[in-house]
Amino acid sequence: MTHPAGAVLQAPPAQYEGFEVRREVERAxxxxxxxxxxxxxxxxxxxxxxxxxLLPLMLLLAWESASALGWVSRHLLPPPSTLARTLVELAGSxxxxxxxLVSTGRVGAGFAIGASAGVLLGAAVALSRRLSALLDPSxxxxxxxxxxxxxxxxxxxxxxxxxxxITLIAIGxxxxxxxxxxxxxxxxxxxxxxxxxxxxFSRATLFRRILGPAALPSVFTGxxxxxxxxxMFLVAAELIAATKGxxxxxxxxxxxxxVDLVLVAILTLALLGKLTDSLLKFAEARALHWRDAFQAKE
Amino acid sequence: xxDLDIRxxxxxxxxxxxxxxxxxxPRETVAILGPSGCGKSTLLRIAAGLDRxxxxxxxxxxxxxxxxxxxxxxxxxxxxxxxxxxLGHKQGGDARVARxxxxxxxxxxxxxxxxxxxxxxxxxVAIARGFVTEPQLILLDEPFSAVDAFTRARLQDLLLAVAKxxxxxxxxxxxxxxxxxxxxxRVLVLGGYENAGRIAxxxxxxxxxxxxxxxxxxxxxxxxxxxxxxxxxxxxx
Numbered sequence: 001m002t003h004p005a006g007a008v009l010q011a012p013p014a015q016y017e018g019f020e021v022r023r024e025v026e027r028a029x030x031x032x033x034x035x036x037x038x039x040x041x042x043x044x045x046x047x048x049x050x051x052x053x054l055l056p057l058m059l060l061l062a063w064e065s066a067s068a069l070g071w072v073s074r075h076l077l078p079p080p081s082t083l084a085r086t087l088v089e090l091a092g093s094x095x096x097x098x099x100x101l102v103s104t105g106r107v108g109a110g111f112a113i114g115a116s117a118g119v120l121l122g123a124a125v126a127l128s129r130r131l132s133a134l135l136d137p138s139x140x141x142x143x144x145x146x147x148x149x150x151x152x153x154x155x156x157x158x159x160x161x162x163x164x165x166i167t168l169i170a171i172g173x174x175x176x177x178x179x180x181x182x183x184x185x186x187x188x189x190x191x192x193x194x195x196x197x198x199x200x201f202s203r204a205t206l207f208r209r210i211l212g213p214a215a216l217p218s219v220f221t222g223x224x225x226x227x228x229x230x231x232m233f234l235v236a237a238e239l240i241a242a243t244k245g246x247x248x249x250x251x252x253x254x255x256x257x258x259v260d261l262v263l264v265a266i267l268t269l270a271l272l273g274k275l276t277d278s279l280l281k282f283a284e285a286r287a288l289h290w291r292d293a294f295q296a297k298e
Numbered sequence: 299x300x301d302l303d304i305r306x307x308x309x310x311x312x313x314x315x316x317x318x319x320x321x322x323x324p325r326e327t328v329a330i331l332g333p334s335g336c337g338k339s340t341l342l343r344i345a346a347g348l349d350r351x352x353x354x355x356x357x358x359x360x361x362x363x364x365x366x367x368x369x370x371x372x373x374x375x376x377x378x379x380x381x382x383x384x385l386g387h388k389q390g391g392d393a394r395v396a397r398x399x400x401x402x403x404x405x406x407x408x409x410x411x412x413x414x415x416x417x418x419x420x421x422x423v424a425i426a427r428g429f430v431t432e433p434q435l436i437l438l439d440e441p442f443s444a445v446d447a448f449t450r451a452r453l454q455d456l457l458l459a460v461a462k463x464x465x466x467x468x469x470x471x472x473x474x475x476x477x478x479x480x481x482x483x484r485v486l487v488l489g490g491y492e493n494a495g496r497i498a499x500x501x502x503x504x505x506x507x508x509x510x511x512x513x514x515x516x517x518x519x520x521x522x523x524x525x526x527x528x529x530x531x532x533x534x535x
Contacts, residue, residue, distance in 0.1 A: 191370050194348055198364050199384050209387060213374045290374045292413035 078260045083267070086260040100268065103234055103245040106162065107276070110169025111230040115177045115223055117170070122181025122219075127203055127211070136182075143175050147229075148236055155241060165237035172233035173226035180222020184215030217291060220284040227280055231273045246272075299324050299435055299467050300362075302345055304354035307337070307495075314340050315352070315495045320486060322435060327461065327468040329478035332488030333527055337495045338471045341488070342439045345469060360434035363427075363466075367440040369420035371412040371427075378408040381426045398426040401460055418449035422456065429460055435467045442477065450474075451511070454481060458507055475523055479516045480509055491529055499526055 060080050066072050067079035074082070090096040121139070125132045150171060154164035188211050196210045238247020246265050253261030300322040307315040314337035322328050332338045343349040344356060346364050363384075371380045378390030381399060385392055390408065399405050402422040412420060421441065428436050438457070442450040454477060461468050472478050478485045482503060489498030501519060509516065 191366070191368060192372065194366075195370050195372075195383070197348060198346060209383075210372065213372065216374075288374075290411045290413065292373060 076259060078263065082260055083263055086264050087267075090261075090264060096264075096268065099244060099246050099249050099265075100272065103238065103247070103269075104272065104276075106165050106237070106245065107169060107227075107230045107234050110166045110233070111173045111227055113166065114170035114173030114230070115226055118174045118177025118222070118226070119181050119219060122178045123185065123207060123212070125178075126182045126185035126215075127207060139175075139178065143179075147172050147233060151236065151240060160241040165234070165242070168237045169230045169233045172229040176225040176229060177219065177222040180218045180225070181215060184218025184222075185211050187218070188214040217288055217293075220280070220288065224277060224280050224284070227276055228273065231269065231276075235269065299326070299359060300345060300469065301357040302341075302354075303356075304341070304344060304352055306354070307340060307344065307349075307352040313495055315344075318354075318488075318495070318497055320497070322467050322469050324434065324467050325465055326484065327470070327482045328484045328486065329470045329472055329482035330486050330488060331472060331475060331478040331523065333490045334473055336488040336490055338473075338488050339439055342437055342469070342471045346437050358435070361431060362435045362437055363429055363431060363433040365421075365424050365428040365436065365438045365441045367443055369412070369417075369424040371415075371420055371423055373412045375411075376408065377404060377410050377412075377415070377423050380412070380423055381430055383427055384431045392430075394430055394432070395426075398430055398460075401463065402426045402456060418445045418453065421445060421449075421453060425453070425457060425460065429464060429466065432464060433466060435469065436461065438468065438470045440472055441470070443472070443474065450477070455508065457481070475520050476511065479503065479519060480511060481507075485523075487523060487526060490527055499523070 063077075064079045064081060067074055067077065078086075087096070121135065125136050125139075147168070150168060151164075154167055158164040158167060185207075192210055192214060193206065196206045201209065234245070235247040235250065238245040239251050242248040242251075246269050249265040249268075250262055253259065253265060300320075302318070302320050304315050304318045306313055306317075318341060320328070320330075330338045330341060340349065344352055345358070346362065347356075347358075372383060375383065375388075376390055378395050378399065379388050380390075382389030382392050382395040385394070389395065396405070396408075399408055402425060404419065404422055404426070407415070407419065407423075412423075415423065421444070425441070428438075441457075442453050445453065457468070458481060460466075468481070470478070470481060485499075485501045485503065486497050487499040487501075488494075489496050501523075503516075503519075505513065505515070
């Protein structure tokens with residue numbers, strides 16, 4: 001025979017000197033509640049995922065009807081259906097894929113160079129007071145230059161080839177990562193650093209085993225900012241001098257008066273930006289699964 | 299084992315330790331007891347080599363492990379890798395780690411991350427990490443002050459068991475008189491008020507461990523220490 005959890009003992013309480021036991025509960029094994037799975041959780045998850053789509057879908061609908069009702073000029077603002085046709089044409093001819101590959105390649109190369117340099121220099125500056133005194137003032141001064149101001153100089157120095165575009169993107173990606181790495185390392189809990197000091201860690205070991213992993217969340221945040229900037233600078237570079245790429249598609253559309261081309265290029269850029277950010281976000285979640293951070297409720 | 303002689307230690311104009319002299323012998327458990335702000339944590343930091351800005355000398359023969367007030371675990375490492383942290387990168391698979399995790403009762407939690415641990419579990423991981431290099435001396439800075447009374451009693455017994463098993467000398471800093479009297483062979487009291495930063499008393503406790511937490515003799519000593527640390531009314535001039 002088992003007692004339900006929390007049942008009061010029926011046996012007469014024992015007598016003690018100085019105190020009396022009036023009642024004590026018997027300790028019974030705790031029953032496990034069944035796992036609350038089921039379809040409602042699935043729908044809630046789907047709704048949470050779909051919530052972000054709601055606004056764009058309503059906008060598209062309003063746009064299409066405004067065009068059909070003749071409220072806006074089809075020339076200045078082609079309806080979504082026309083855009084879809086343009087998109088299919090571009091995709092079918094293989095042109096769109098070519099532009100996407102060229103642009104993605106540029107962003108990838110520029111981001112890789114800029115972000116790596118940002119992590120390396122950021123770590124060096126954060127770890128060494130001497131390097132910080134040497135490098136940080138110059139880097140801060142360079143940061144004050146609006147990055148697009150580099151464009152004419154890069155064109156003069158590097159020609160109109162791939163290199164000025166990749167360099168510009170790298171410059172854009174460098175600073176957010178650099179700043180995030182420096183502040184990430186400088187904000188590492190001193191108490192964790194002391195654990196390394198006790199073990200007699202060298203500066204390199206301290207970085208590898210404590211400062212680096214601890215600064216990783218901040219570095220990831222910097223990289224996501226940098227990736228956004230990389231796409232921005234890609235467009236700037238391709239608008240000015242390019243024969244391929246989504247930025248070229250933009251300027252081509254403008255020159256030939258095809259708003260649908262411009263809009264398709266914008267749409268593709270938005271999707272690519274979102275896609276690459278999601279990839280980075282996924283990598284971040286994988287790498288930082290140990291983090292004990294705030295997560296918003298549904 | 300540890301021979302420490304601090305003539306003075308100050309932060310700016312404020313002297314926190316004066317003429318503090320103490321030795322810890324192999325396998326001995328010494329508690330440094332004192333009110334908050336009496337400089338006892340500073341004393342332990344000096345013993346651990348984390349603070350070198352003092353007037354005096356410290357000789358430590360052999361290795362020392364340290365357990366802090368907070369667990370100070372690396373959040374990106376599993377429990378096992380945290381325990382193995384002093385051995386090297388990702389040394390959670392080391393046999394010493396498995397043995398110590400068993401001793402602190404966390405064999406099942408080896409693969410967990412610190413965010414999944416309760417305060418008491420995290421502190422047990424920290425204790426295991428302190429012992430993993432098999433040091434001759436372990437330094438503890440108020441290691442149980444952040445956990446509840448039940449967990450504290452269990453962690454104290456755990457510390458006694460692990461230190462005894464490994465033959466480790468213990469230097470424990472605490473503001474908990476019961477804790478000092480329950481654990482230590484020798485209790486050094488750092489004074490407050492006019493005796494701030496000085497050793498105000500030293501007691502040796504012969505009672506075998508594990509001790510009775512309600513022991514009458516220990517309670518008398520507790521009353522004595524409380525009296526010693528109480529502010530003395532100023533004498534009329």
